Amino acid sequence: xxxxxxxPEVVSKDGTAMVLSMGxxxxxxxxxxxxxxxxxxxxxxxxxxEIGYLHTGIEKNCENQFWSTAQTNVERMDYLAPSSxxxxxxxxxxxxxxxxxxxxxxxxxxxxxxxxxTRIASHCVWLGTGGIDLGALSVFFYTFDLRxxxxxxxxAAGGARxxxxxxxxxxxxxxxxxxxxxxxxxxxEKFPGRMCDLRTLLQANPILQDRMVDVGIISPEEAVxxxxxxxxxxxxxxxYDVRRAYPYTGYENFEFDVPxxxxxxxxxxxxxxxxxxxxxxxxxxxxxxxxxxxRGPVMIDNAKIAAPPKETIALSMxxxxxxxxxxxxxFRVPPGDVYQAVExxxxxxxxxxxxxxxxxxxxxxxxxxxxxxxxxxxxxAPGNLIADLVVMIGSLDPVFGEVDR
Amino acid sequence: xxxxxxxxxxxxxxxxxxxxxxxxxxTIERIDPARLHARLIELKNEGFTMLLDxxxxxxxxxxxxxxxxxxxxxMPIRKASLKEVGTPQRYRLLCGVPxxxxxxPTATDLWRSADWAEREIYxxxxxxxxxxxxxxxxxxxxxxxxxxxxKDYPLRGPxxxxxxxxxxxxxxxxxxxTPPSGRTLEALQAQIAxxxxxx
Numbered sequence: 133x134x135x136x137x138x139x140p141e142v143v144s145k146d147g148t149a150m151v152l153s154m155g156x157x158x159x160x161x162x163x164x165x166x167x168x169x170x171x172x173x174x175x176x177x178x179x180x181x182e183i184g185y186l187h188t189g190i191e192k193n194c195e196n197q198f199w200s201t202a203q204t205n206v207e208r209m210d211y212l213a214p215s216s217x218x219x220x221x222x223x224x225x226x227x228x229x230x231x232x233x234x235x236x237x238x239x240x241x242x243x244x245x246x247x248x249x250t251r252i253a254s255h256c257v258w259l260g261t262g263g264i265d266l267g268a269l270s271v272f273f274y275t276f277d278l279r280x281x282x283x284x285x286x287x288a289a290g291g292a293r294x295x296x297x298x299x300x301x302x303x304x305x306x307x308x309x310x311x312x313x314x315x316x317x318x319x320x321e322k323f324p325g326r327m328c329d330l331r332t333l334l335q336a337n338p339i340l341q342d343r344m345v346d347v348g349i350i351s352p353e354e355a356v357x358x359x360x361x362x363x364x365x366x367x368x369x370x371x372y373d374v375r376r377a378y379p380y381t382g383y384e385n386f387e388f389d390v391p392x393x394x395x396x397x398x399x400x401x402x403x404x405x406x407x408x409x410x411x412x413x414x415x416x417x418x419x420x421x422x423x424x425x426x427r428g429p430v431m432i433d434n435a436k437i438a439a440p441p442k443e444t445i446a447l448s449m450x451x452x453x454x455x456x457x458x459x460x461x462x463f464r465v466p467p468g469d470v471y472q473a474v475e476x477x478x479x480x481x482x483x484x485x486x487x488x489x490x491x492x493x494x495x496x497x498x499x500x501x502x503x504x505x506x507x508x509x510x511x512x513a514p515g516n517l518i519a520d521l522v523v524m525i526g527s528l529d530p531v532f533g534e535v536d537r
Numbered sequence: 538x539x540x541x542x543x544x545x546x547x548x549x550x551x552x553x554x555x556x557x558x559x560x561x562x563x564t565i566e567r568i569d570p571a572r573l574h575a576r577l578i579e580l581k582n583e584g585f586t587m588l589l590d591x592x593x594x595x596x597x598x599x600x601x602x603x604x605x606x607x608x609x610x611x612m613p614i615r616k617a618s619l620k621e622v623g624t625p626q627r628y629r630l631l632c633g634v635p636x637x638x639x640x641x642p643t644a645t646d647l648w649r650s651a652d653w654a655e656r657e658i659y660x661x662x663x664x665x666x667x668x669x670x671x672x673x674x675x676x677x678x679x680x681x682x683x684x685x686x687x688k689d690y691p692l693r694g695p696x697x698x699x700x701x702x703x704x705x706x707x708x709x710x711x712x713x714x715t716p717p718s719g720r721t722l723e724a725l726q727a728q729i730a731x732x733x734x735x736x
Contacts, residue, residue, distance in 0.1 A: 183653075187676040192685055196692050227560050356586050356614045359650030369616030377624050390619055467550035468557035471608060471629065484592050484606060489548025497592030499608070507653050536676060 149177060152518070156185050160265050160522040163532030165506070169518065176521065179513040181506065186536040194496045198462030199225055199301060202493050206483075207295045209498060210534040212257050215250040215286075216476040218299040219243055221496075223380055224472035224483045225301045228465050231432060238423070239303035239430040240382040245419040246286070246299060247381075247474070248412040252323075253282040254477035255409050259330065262402070262526035266343050271333055278326050281319050288312055301463075302438040303431035308423070316420055323413050331406065344399035348512045348524035351396055358508035361501050362479025363408060364528055367393045367400035374475035386415050398527035405529075437463050462491040478502050478529055498537060506530040551598045554631060563608070563627035573632050574642040577607070581647055585609035585628050588644060591654035593662040595688045601633035603664060605641060634664055643668040661686035 155166040164185035170178040190209055194202040206221045207214040222243075226232050256279040263271030283293040289308055290296025298305050334340055350360065355368040365372055373390045375383045391407035393400035431438045435454040444451040467489040473482040479501030486495040505528045513521055550556055568576055589608040596602060607630040613621060634641060643666040644651040655666040656675040663684035666672060674681060683690050 184674075184676040184678075189685060192690075192692065227562070228558065230558060352616050353614050356612050357649055359588060359648065370613065370622065371617060371619040372612060372622045372625070373619070376619055377622060392618070394616055464548065466558055467548055467553040468560065469554050470560050471562050471627070480589070482590060482608070484590070484608070486553050486594055487548065488550040488553050491548075494548070494553060495594045497590070497594070497606070499590040499592075503653060504650055507650060511649065 154518075154521070156182075161525060162261060162530060163535075165525070165530070165532065165535075167509075167513075167521070169513075169521070171518065174517050174519070176513050176516055176518060179510055179521070181510060183503075183506070183532075183535050186532045188533075188537065190537045191496055191498065194493050196492065198491055199465055199493060200458075200462055202496065203300065204295070204297055206496070207297055208533060209500070209537055210254075210476060210478070210481070210502070210531050211294065212254040212531050213250045213477045214295045214297075215243075215246040215299055216474055216481055218297065219247050219381065220472055220474040220476070220481050220483050221485075222299050222301045223474065224470050224485045225465060227470045227472060228468055228485065228487050229301070229437065230466070231302065231434065231437065234432050234434070235303055235381075236429045236432065237382070238307075238426045238428045239432075241419050241422050241426065242289075242304045242308065242430060243299055243381050244383065244386065245416060245423070246289070246296075246304075248415045248419070249282050249285065251412045251477045252409050252416075253279045253286075255405050255412075256282070258405060258477075258526070258529045259334075262529075263334065265522050265526045266340060268334065268337075268340065271330065274326065274329055274333070278323070281322065285312070285315055285319060288315060300431070300438070302434065303429070305431075307430045313420065313423060316416075320413075320417055320420065327406075327410060327413075335403070335406065341399060343520075343523055344402055344527070345397060346395075347398045347520045348516065348527060349395070349397045350508065350512055354508075354511065355396070358511055359504040360479065360508055361504070362475065362477070363401055363404045364479065364505050364508070366391065367404045368396040369394040374473050374480050378473065380472075380474060386418050388412075388415050398523050401527040464489060464491050465493075473499070476501055478505060478531065478534075498534070500534045500537065502530040502532075502534040506535055552596060554604070563629040565629045565631065567631045567633065570632055570634055570638075570641045573630070574644070576630065577644055577647055580609055580628060580630075584611045585626075586614050587612040588648040588651055588654075589627075591644070591651060591658060593658040593664065593686065595662060595686065597688045601635035603634040603636070603639065603662060605632045605634055605658060605664065606630070607632065607644070639664045641666050645669055660684075663687065 149170045149172065152169045152171055153166065154169060155161040156164040166182040168180045169176050190205050194205050197205065203218055203221055206217050210217050226235065256275040260272035260275035286296045287293045289312060290298030290305065350368050352368045352370050355365050355370060361372065369392060371390055371392045376390055388411045391404045391411065393404050439455050439458040440451040445455055465487040467487055469484065469486040471482060471484045473480045480499065481501055482499030484497040485493060488494040509524060509528060512524060587610040589610050592606045594604040594606065596604065609628040611626040632641065641664060643655060645655065646668065653675060655669055656672065658664050659666060659672055660674040660676050661684055673679065677685065
């Protein structure tokens with residue numbers, strides 16, 4: 133085995149215990165995760181995780197792209213919530229450029245809308261696949277149907293289902309198309325009923341409760357020690373939400389609660405995420421009302437950063453020059469470093485970005501919430517049954533595009 | 538891909554953190570590796586209970602060459618409401634590591650979450666953390682050579698550098714009748730004949 137050093141001898145030092153290798157092709161690992169388990173009967177004594185099977189060098193690639201094209205790569209990290217990544221990246225670069233205050237209001241509202249829609253879509257995948265882990269196969273179809281509606285809406289605005297690349301540095305790429313708000317209304321019409329279905333199917337389900345209650349308990353002390361964020365931290369009783377702690381892109385203008393539970397087990401994490409979907413839905417409705425009343429630009433009016441609209445090229449020489457400059461050598465960002473965080477579906481998604489004053493990012497370091505959340509599994513798995521491990525992975529909701537990058 | 542015709546426009550700032558624009562995102566402190574561990578203990582006792590992230594940056598023209606960046610967060614270590622959490626203070630420690638001595642003290646004895654972050658820096662930058670319980674590569678395969686996120690590491694990896702792909706399929710470097718792999722029909726036939734002969 134040249135790839136991994138986690139041989140049975142390494143995990144079990146004296147060579148007596150039984151070592152089970154779970155993954156990297158195991159369906160319940162939600163991607164490519166290898167877990168070496170030292171077991172006694174059905175009980176886990178020790179667990180060691182091996183990641184890196186999906187390492188694609190996104191951070192290195194970004195250093196060789198323009199500031200604008202690096203965004204395309206950044207969206208591929210957390211592929212279930214691309215808009216959150218794009219938003220965080222855009223906010224960080226805007227801070228370095230010093231244009232945070234100049235982003236048009238309508239663009240900010242559209243950003244909030246997209247980042248909340250992507251949160252619901254991401255939680256839909258978590259709920260569907262988490263249900264499959266527990267044997268609740270039908271949930272998958274309900275959640276993926278809902279997700280499909282959201283992806284359709286994202287496609288209408290950004291042009292692509294999975295990676296719309298819609299949120300850009302300086303605003304968003306083009307205004308919402310005609311009929312967009314009607315489609316959004318159709319989703320808003322459908323959502324409460326679908327959530328009600330899901331809650332009826334799952335929340336009070338005794339089988340599900342048997343599998344989840346008191347499984348994988350994380351105390352607040354452990355959660356902070358293991359650097360958990362997002363729903364995993366809030367299920368342990370610490371109400372830390374980046375949207376509230378450091379409001380960005382106009383989140384302070386919206387009313388929403390931050391669901392918190394105190395039990396810290398898998399069921400608490402499950403309920404926190406379900407409640408979060410409802411809260412995101414509340415924000416979506418508020419944005420819809422605001423979008424109906426606001427008109428105006430959706431991109432910053434600064435031809436040095438955002439290419440002027442394509443229509444103007446034939447009419448204005450300056451527009452043509454700016455367009456050419458932006459497309460061939462991108463824009464430059466003043467030297468400096470910045471840390472910007474947003475509340476992604478999995479927790480605090482942060483970018484530490486360094487610019488050397490050039491037209492390419494000097495260094496983009498991601499703070500991947502999935503990676504830190506997943507790491508906690510090493511601490512909480514021992515003492516549990518192998519079957520419960522599957523529940524715990526599901527309740528931590530890792531996305532391997534982000535863990536490995 | 539950026540256009541291959543335009544030259545790379547790099548900014549040339551040798552130490553961007555020193556010429557940083559005014560952005561209020563954290564309290565920033567620069568520190569030597571020798572004092573790092575003591576300072577981390579101090580900060581943890583002051584209430585910076587969460588080690589948000591550890592990241593590395595490579596500045597080849599600067600001395601010291603590497604930066605290891607610690608992001609700390611003041612978080613209550615008990616059940617806390619939104620009001621009690623409030624706007625937690627952020628703290629950023631920038632630790633310069635010279636190229637000659639790429640060793641830092643580990644933070645795994647203070648935060649268990651530092652484990653993978655430190656392994657990642659070891660893997661991608663080649664900086665060693667002294668006292669880390671399990672210092673091996675995490676993202677790259679164990680037998681990988683070089684440290685990919687260093688600036689002098691080529692984008693396409695060291696192995697590919699020996700056989701560069703032509704940037705454009707010009708007529709001069711594509712002979713008529715040559716398959717895309719570069720092997721000629723004659724060479725292929727000779728190879729087939731050789732295999733048949735061996736059988």
